[in-house]
Structures are given as structure tokens and as C-alpha cells.
Amino acid sequence: MTRKQKRLSVILGGLVFLGAATGLTFYALGQKASYFYMPGDLATATVQPGQRIRLGGLVEKGTIQRGQGATVAFSVTDTHKSVKVTYTGILPDLFREEQGVITEGTFGADGVFVADSVLAKHDERYMPKEVADGLKAKGVWQESKSE
Amino acid sequence: MVETGHFALVLAFALSLVQTIVPLVGARLDNQRLMAVGGPVAVTGFALTALSFAALASAYATSDFSLANVWENSHSLQPMIYKITGTWGNHEGSMLLWVLILTFFGALVAAFGSNLPASLRANVLAVQGAIGAAFFLFILATSNPFIRLNPAPIEGRDLNPILQDLGLAIHPPLLYLGYVGFSICFSFSVAALIEGRIDASWARWVRPWTLVAWMFLTGGIAMGSYWAYYELGWGGFWFWDPVENASFMPWLAGTALLHSAIVMEKRSALKIWTLLLAILTFSLSLLGTFLVRSGVLTSVHAFATDPTRGVFILCILTLFIGGSLALFALRASRLTAGGLFHPISREGALVLNNLFLTTATATVLVGTLYPLVVEAFSADKISVGAPFFNLTFAPLMVPLLVMVPFGPLLAWKRGDILAVAQRLMAAFAASLLAMLVTALFISGATVLAALGVGLAVWLVLGALTDLAVKAGFGNVSVGIMARRLAGLPRSVFGTALAHMGLGLTVLGIVGTLCFGTEKILSMHPGETVELSGHTLRFAGIYPAQGPNYSEDRGRFELIGPAGNPVGEISSAKRFYPVRQMTTTESGIKTLGLSQLYISLGDEGKDGSVVVRLWWKPLVTLIWGGGLMMMAGAAMSLMDRRLRVGAPSRRRKRIEVPASAGMP
Numbered sequence: 180m181t182r183k184q185k186r187l188s189v190i191l192g193g194l195v196f197l198g199a200a201t202g203l204t205f206y207a208l209g210q211k212a213s214y215f216y217m218p219g220d221l222a223t224a225t226v227q228p229g230q231r232i233r234l235g236g237l238v239e240k241g242t243i244q245r246g247q248g249a250t251v252a253f254s255v256t257d258t259h260k261s262v263k264v265t266y267t268g269i270l271p272d273l274f275r276e277e278q279g280v281i282t283e284g285t286f287g288a289d290g291v292f293v294a295d296s297v298l299a300k301h302d303e304r305y306m307p308k309e310v311a312d313g314l315k316a317k318g319v320w321q322e323s324k325s326e
Numbered sequence: 327m328v329e330t331g332h333f334a335l336v337l338a339f340a341l342s343l344v345q346t347i348v349p350l351v352g353a354r355l356d357n358q359r360l361m362a363v364g365g366p367v368a369v370t371g372f373a374l375t376a377l378s379f380a381a382l383a384s385a386y387a388t389s390d391f392s393l394a395n396v397w398e399n400s401h402s403l404q405p406m407i408y409k410i411t412g413t414w415g416n417h418e419g420s421m422l423l424w425v426l427i428l429t430f431f432g433a434l435v436a437a438f439g440s441n442l443p444a445s446l447r448a449n450v451l452a453v454q455g456a457i458g459a460a461f462f463l464f465i466l467a468t469s470n471p472f473i474r475l476n477p478a479p480i481e482g483r484d485l486n487p488i489l490q491d492l493g494l495a496i497h498p499p500l501l502y503l504g505y506v507g508f509s510i511c512f513s514f515s516v517a518a519l520i521e522g523r524i525d526a527s528w529a530r531w532v533r534p535w536t537l538v539a540w541m542f543l544t545g546g547i548a549m550g551s552y553w554a555y556y557e558l559g560w561g562g563f564w565f566w567d568p569v570e571n572a573s574f575m576p577w578l579a580g581t582a583l584l585h586s587a588i589v590m591e592k593r594s595a596l597k598i599w600t601l602l603l604a605i606l607t608f609s610l611s612l613l614g615t616f617l618v619r620s621g622v623l624t625s626v627h628a629f630a631t632d633p634t635r636g637v638f639i640l641c642i643l644t645l646f647i648g649g650s651l652a653l654f655a656l657r658a659s660r661l662t663a664g665g666l667f668h669p670i671s672r673e674g675a676l677v678l679n680n681l682f683l684t685t686a687t688a689t690v691l692v693g694t695l696y697p698l699v700v701e702a703f704s705a706d707k708i709s710v711g712a713p714f715f716n717l718t719f720a721p722l723m724v725p726l727l728v729m730v731p732f733g734p735l736l737a738w739k740r741g742d743i744l745a746v747a748q749r750l751m752a753a754f755a756a757s758l759l760a761m762l763v764t765a766l767f768i769s770g771a772t773v774l775a776a777l778g779v780g781l782a783v784w785l786v787l788g789a790l791t792d793l794a795v796k797a798g799f800g801n802v803s804v805g806i807m808a809r810r811l812a813g814l815p816r817s818v819f820g821t822a823l824a825h826m827g828l829g830l831t832v833l834g835i836v837g838t839l840c841f842g843t844e845k846i847l848s849m850h851p852g853e854t855v856e857l858s859g860h861t862l863r864f865a866g867i868y869p870a871q872g873p874n875y876s877e878d879r880g881r882f883e884l885i886g887p888a889g890n891p892v893g894e895i896s897s898a899k900r901f902y903p904v905r906q907m908t909t910t911e912s913g914i915k916t917l918g919l920s921q922l923y924i925s926l927g928d929e930g931k932d933g934s935v936v937v938r939l940w941w942k943p944l945v946t947l948i949w950g951g952g953l954m955m956m957a958g959a960a961m962s963l964m965d966r967r968l969r970v971g972a973p974s975r976r977r978k979r980i981e982v983p984a985s986a987g988m989p
Contacts, residue, residue: 189669193681200685204692204718211714212696215707233709249846249927249936268846269559269927269938272899272908283709 213283218260228286234262234294235281243276255280255292266294273299328393331381332472335422338374338429339462341367345432345455349448353520361444364451365436371458372426372433379426382471383413392478395419395471401484401904403874408490414498415489417619417635418471423498424615425461427506432458435510442527449517450510457509460642468635484874484904493553497546501573504543505611508580510535512608515601516650519657524597532604533587534963540580541959547573548952559897559910559925561940563838563948566715571694572614575687579607582683585676593738595666595673598658599680605654609647610687616643617694668740675733675741682726689718727781727832731788734821735795749795753787770841778836785829789822820962827954830947837920837944844941848934854885858941860922861885862895867935875902877911880926880935884915897926919944 215233216224226232239261242254249268254261264282274280274297282294345367352360382395386409391397399416400409408415414423432454439447465471514532518524550573555563564570583603590600620636667673693710700708731753735746761780764771796818797811843858851866865881879898886892897913913924920943927936 185669196681197685200689200718200722203721204689207714207717208692208696208710211717212700212708212710215709231713233707245928245930248848249938269910269925269936272559272910283711 217257218255218262219257226286228288231285233281233283234292238276238278238280240276262292264292264294266297270297271299327381328385328472331378334374335378338371339466341371342455342458342462345371346452346459350452353445353448361448364448368432368436368451372429375426375429379422382419382422383410386410386413391482392474394473394475397475397479397482399485400482401874405873408485411494412485415485415494418469420498421465421469422471424502425458427502428458428509431510446517449520450513453513453516464638468638487902487907487909491557497550497553500542500549501546504539504546507539507542508608508611511604515604518601519653522657522660524661529591533591536584536587537959537963540584541956543577543580544952545956547577548949552949556912556914559912561923566712568694569618571690572617575690576607576610576614578683578687579610582680583607585679589673589676593673598661602654605650612643612646616640670743671741672736672738675736682722686719686722727785730785730825734792750791753784753791756787757784775836775840782829782833786826789825793822815965817962817965820958823961824955824958827951827958830954831951834944834947834951838942841943842941845939848930848936850934857939875900882924895924897924899926919946921945
């Protein structure tokens with residue numbers, strides 16, 4: 180190979196590498212990013228059972244039920260609609276009624292959301308940003324809740 | 327004292343403006359006296375910032391609640407250590423720590439840079455001053471920690487209980503020393519662009535600074551990871567959370583910079599690339615500061631947020647990143663490219679390293695920012711988490727890790743890949759053996775787990791092979807080998823240590839992810855549970871009282887083979903009345919390199935408690951490997967080669983920050 184050919188092949192190799200990495204990145208973004216929904220959004224969105232999503236809202240008052248062992252059921256609401264969620268594990272310390280929460284998981288065939296992770300922030304003043312924005316959009320946000 | 331601190335901060339801001347303008351003008355006019363202003367101003371600016379920081383710290387130590395910042399983040403009943411660490415356990419104080427470290431590095435350049443060309447030194451200090459000015463203004467305008475309350479409240483609102491931990495004393499200072507340490511590399515790069523040339527002293531200066539910053543950043547990330555691991559009670563060491571990515575991106579870019587700087591120093595090739603990488607690394611540090619401090623992304627780590635601050639930091643970000651990249655575009659063509667090399671050579675291997683590391687940085691960047699972009703252009707809200715990074719980051723890392731042992735064994739300019747492969751045969755055979763043993767003899771081992779173990783062994787043995795080859799193993803007697811080893815440059819040991827540390831971290835990750843076990847169950851006092859061959863008995867819940875909290879401590883006994891308790895683990899639910907906040911204190915028992923991890927859940931009505939237990943094999947290696955990487959960097963810093971000009975002075979300059987940060 181001449182010097183020019185060598186240089187060309189190095190550059191080509193680099194481009195192929197970068198192209199593969201870019202392709203993989205976009206493929207992964209399409210496949211692995213999970214969308215965030217509030218309970219009210221679910222009527223219009225098409226979420227397949229088994230599709231991984233994040234469901235956020237407030238923990239509805241009086242819905243927390245402790246089942247067998249470490250299984251907990253509760254409802255997540257945006258004050259208009261609510262969705263039943265089950266979760267097996269230890270709830271975050273800040274998980275409580277009428278507090279913002281983000282759950283991640285999939286819908287079962289029976290329409291119950293099976294969460295494998297539940298997030299409530301450490302900071303007492305905190306409301307998950309997505310939840311706060313969603314509540315604002317639905318006009319049920321009260322500033323005092325953020326404090 | 328408080329007013330003095332406030333005044334000192336304003337004065338430091340004013341001085342940073344002087345430090346920006348006067349040396350810059352001096353270098354432009356070639357005026358020695360104007361250029362010489364930079365040094366003393368930088369040192370004074372550091373002294374004033376330190377005074378300001380000390381004033382805030384003393385307000386915290388004495389619980390002076392007339393300061394809004396102290397009132398919001400402290401309480402008179404807190405133990406003294408948390409009162410003091412609380413100084414930077416909040417937005418305002420942590421930004422003050424940020425500029426304190428920035429001015430500290432500026433002062434180091436001023437104090438020990440007397441052997442630098444005067445104009446380069448002046449320009450470096452000017453750029454450093456400009457970064458300082460922007461952040462001083464940010465603090466004074468949006469995040470002033472010295473705002474008074476009148477009348478002063480009697481009691482404070484307590485530090486966020488999550489932060490009431492020794493981790494707060496270690497993690498942020500280390501992380502900032504790393505983040506902000508890269509500012510020096512940035513300032514050197516911009517100064518070189520302003521001057522339009524890169525001279526020999528540039529190369530010799532940038533590498534040690536990169537090493538220092540990288541060492542602290544490595545430590546900061548490792549300690550942060552361990553802190554999150556035991557404090558959050560989730561048993562995870564890395565969540566691919568935006569805030570973690572914010573520190574990981576500069577680390578990846580900094581690692582690339584560390585390696586390209588070697589090529590530049592040794593062979594004066596890759597000059598322009600190294601310069602760009604230095605700019606990018608600090609830009610990512612700035613981006614990290616923005617992501618963490620503006621709260622634009624949802625994170626599992628707690629930070630108070632305020633949109634005006636976000637906009638301000640975004641402006642700083644745009645100014646410095648945009649400005650430096652524009653300058654690069656304008657001036658880079660003026661810089662001369664360096665020496666040529668064959669693709670198969672040490673240089674070639676380091677270029678490959680850079681290719682992989684920068685691509686990995688880019689994927690992390692895309693994954694971190696993609697939710698923001700989607701949210702800006704559509705109504706959708708998405709989150710990008712571990713599944714994305716596992717799919718994109720891991721395939722980039724595996725080939726890179728496979729190549730690591732080859733790099734140091736290849737010769738400069740033109741290497742012989744077959745000869746290197748031959749030397750690595752023993753390490754390769756041993757890794758293959760480790761893989762087979764894992765796959766055949768460890769129950770539950772997947773193919774991936776076996777490959778992971780093999781990779782880790784390959785990295786560790788590869789690093790040792792490098793040392794053995796350089797000592798002449800097999801060709802000379804043991805005595806000569808020992809003498810040769812002792813005569814090797816420290817940086818060779820540094821490389822070997824860092825690469826071995828990497829291998830240990832990989833081993834820890836593989837061990838924990840592939841061989842760890844987990845159980846969630848509800849237990850009554852007196853019940854026992856079996857976990858990966860360990861028997862634990864739940865003794866019960868015992869209430870206790872701390873200085874500013876009350877807790878319910880769940881005690882567990884580790885039962886030995888004879889049926890008697892051989893150890894105790896306790897996990898607690900703590901209630902902090904001031905903030906009405908509950909936290910979980912995880913219970914951890916270290917057995918060899920592995921850990922038993924217990925996290926307490928809610929109490930049931932019948933006296934049972936939900937308990938989550940993990941067996942985490944080899945987990946301590948994750949952070950142990952990080953410490954070893956730090957040790958490698960420290961070892962490299964002690965290399966004779968890095969001492970320029972007057973050797974005794976150089977040596978002092980490098981070793982002070984190196985030894986001061988070792989935990």
C-alpha cells in the first residue's frame with residue numbers, strides 16, 4: 180500500500196467506527212429510552228403491555244395497601260385520573276400519601292402498573308420535575324406544594 | 327467576621343477582573359511590568375477567597391443563624407463535623423468551595439510558574455482569572471451565602487439528613503479538585519491559542535496538571551459512588567444518573583487527555599488534538615456544574631434548584647466553551663503538527679485509546695442530554711437510564727479494555743504487534759483459564775460473567791507483564807531484575823498501577839452484578855434467613871436517640887457454622903424531627919473483599935419488618951480499584967521526568983497537591 184492508501188484506510192476505519200457508534204447510540208435511544216406519562220396521558224397515548232415507561236403523579240390518599248411480604252399497592256393520581264400500581268421492595272423514605280412520586284415499570288395485561296423502581300426525592304422540598312410540570316399543565320398545581 | 331468574609335469575596339471578584347485584564351494587555355504589549363501583575367494578584371485573590379470561605383465555615387461552626395444560608399442548612403444540635411461540612415453541603419457554599427479551589431490552582435501557577443515563559447504565564451493567569459470572575463459574579467449575583475436575616479432566627483432548619491455523613495467531608499472537595507483542576511489545562515490551552523504557538527514548556531506543564539486533576543476526580547467519583555452505595559440504601563454503586571454522568575464525562579475525557587498528553591510530551595505529536603481535548607475536558611466539567619447546579623434534569627441525588635441560576639451558568643458555559651472553541655477554530659491552523667508515526671506503535675495505541683474514550687464520552691453526553699432535547703422540541707418526556715448505557719457504553723469499553731495491556735508494551739514510532747502478543751501469551755493463557763474456571767466451577771456463572779472475569783484478570787496480569795518485560799524477566803538474574811525494576815521510571819509503575827486498578831474495578835463490578843444475590847422479605851424478630859451461604863438472624867428493633875435524630879435500629883446477627891453469632895449488622899430508620907424526614911442507614915458487614923448489605927423497610931402491623939438483603943461478592947474492589955488508580959497517578963507525578971527546570975522547586979509543586987489529597 181502506498182502512503183496515501185494507508186492514510187485513507189485509517190481515516191475510513193475511523194469513520195466506520197464512528198458511524199457504528201452513532202448508529203448504535205440512536206438505535207439504543209429508540210429502544211431503551213422510557214417515556215414519562217401522567218395517569219391522564221394514558222387515555223391518549225398507546226402504551227403496550229410490557230412496554231417500559233415511567234409513570235408519575237401524586238400518591239393518592241388512602242390507597243396504600245401492604246400485601247404479602249414486601250408487596251405494596253397504591254394509586255398514582257394527577258387528581259383527575261388514577262392508576263393502580265403494585266411494587267415489591269422497599270419504598271423510598273420519602274414515599275407517602277399526596278407526595279410526588281415517579282414509578283418505572285410496565286403495565287400488566289390486567290391494566291395494573293407493575294413498578295420495579297419507585298423514586299421519591301430525598302429533598303423534602305422536592306417535587307419530581309416531571310410531576311410538577313405535568314401538574315402545572317393540568318392546572319392543579321399549587322405553589323405551596325413545592326415548599 | 328461574616329462581613330469581612332463578604333467583603334473579601336467582593337474584593338476577590340474585583341481582583342479577578344484585574345487578573346484577567348492586566349496580564350492579558352501586558353502580554354499583548356509585551357510589557358513585563360503589566361504581565362508581572364498577574365502572579366501577586368492571583369495569590370492575593372486566593373487568600374481573599376480562603377478568608378471568605380473561612381468566614382462562612384466559622385459562621386457554620388458557631389451556628390450563626392443571622393445568615394440565611396446557615397439558617398437553611400444547619401442546626402445547633404448537629405455534631406461539629408457536620409456543622410463544618412455543611413458549609414459546602416448546599417448550593418451557595420459549594421459554589422464558594424468551587425471558586426476557592428479555582429483560585430487555589432491559579433495561585434499555584436503564580437507561585438511555582440516562575441520558569442514559564444512570561445507571556446504564557448500571564449495569559450494562563452488571565453484565562454484563569456476570567457473563569458474566576460464569571461463564577462464570583464455568579465455567586466454574588468445569584469447565590470450569595472452572606473445574605474443576612476433580620477431578626478436572626480433562634481434555630482436553624484438543619485442540614486439535609488442525607489448529607490449528614492462523613493461522605494460530605496470527602497466527596498465534594500475531591501470531586502471539585504478534579505473538576506476544577508482541569509481548568510488549568512483549559513487555561514494553558516487557551517493561552518497557547520492566544521499566543522498562537524505551543525512550546526516545549528507547554529507540553530511539560532499540562533501533563534502533570536492533568537494527572538493531578540485526574541487523580542482527584544478519580545477519587546471523587548469513587549468516593550461518591552461508595553457514599554451513594556451505603557447512604558441511599560439501594561445497594562447500587564452506579565445509577566447512570568445525570569448527576570453521576572456529569573462527573574463521569576470529564577473523567578472519560580480527562581483519561582483520554584492523560585494519554586494523549588503522554589504522546590505530546592514524549593513525541594510532540596498530537597499537539598492540536600491534545601489542546602482541543604484539554605478544552606473539551608474542562609468544558610465538560612463546566613457542563614457538569616451546570617447540570618448539577620441548575621436542576622434541569624431529574625436526578626436521584628438531592629440538590630435544591632433555581633432556574634435563574636441555571637440560566638446564569640448556561641451563559642458562563644456558552645461564553646467559555648463557545649469562546650474557546652471559536653478561538654481554536656481561528657488559531658489551530660497556526661499551530662504546527664508534530665511527528666509522524668506508524669499506526670502500529672505506542673502512539674497508534676494511544677490514538678485508539680483516545681478514539682474509544684472520546685466516543686464513549688460522546689455516547690454518555692448524548693444519553694444525558696437527549697431527554698432535555700426531546701423535552702425542548704416536543705411534549706414528550708423521556709428518561710434515558712441504565713439500559714441505554716449498557717447497550718452503548720459497554721460495547722465501547724470491552725474492546726478498549728482488551729487493548730489496554732498492548733499499549734505500554736508497544737514501542738514508540740513503530741511497534742511489533744506480534745512480539746507484544748507473544749509477551750502477553752502467559753497473561754492471555756491465565757485469563758482464559760480464569761474464564762474456564764469461572765464458567766465451570768462457579769454456580770450460576772453466565773458466559774458474560776466468565777468473560778468479565780477473564781477481562782479483569784487480563785488487565786491485571788497485562789499490567790504485571792509490562793513490569794516483568796521491562797525488568798527483563800526470564801533473560802536476567804533475579805538480582806538484576808530487581809535492580810532494573812528499581813531503576814524504572816516511576817511513571818511506568820504509575821501506568822501499571824492504574825491499569826491494574828482498572829482491572830480490579832472491573833472484577834468488582836462483574837462480581838457484584840453477576841454473582842450477587844438479593845432477597846426481599848418480611849421478617850419477625852427471631853427469624854433467620856439464608857443468603858448465599860450466610861445465615862442471618864433478625865434480633866429485633868431497638869429504638870435509640872442521636873444528637874439530632876431518633877432511630878429504630880434493626881439488629882441482625884450473623885450466625886456462624888456452629889450456630890452461634892459471629893458478628894452483628896444493624897440497619898436503622900432515622901427520623902430527623904427538624905426536617906420531618908426519615909432516612910435509612912444501611913447495615914454493611916465486610917467479609918474479605920465482599921459485603922453483606924442490609925436495608926430496613928417499613929414495619930408491619932404484626933411486628934414484622936420488610937428487609938432487603940444483598941450478598942455482594944468482591945464489591946469493595948470497585949472502589950479499591952479506584953484508589954489504586956489514584957495511587958498510580960500519584961506515582962506518575964513523582965516521576966523525575968515531570969520535574970522541569972529547577973528540579974527541587976518543581977518537585978515541591980507537584981507533590982504538595984498529590985499528598986494532600988490522599989485519603
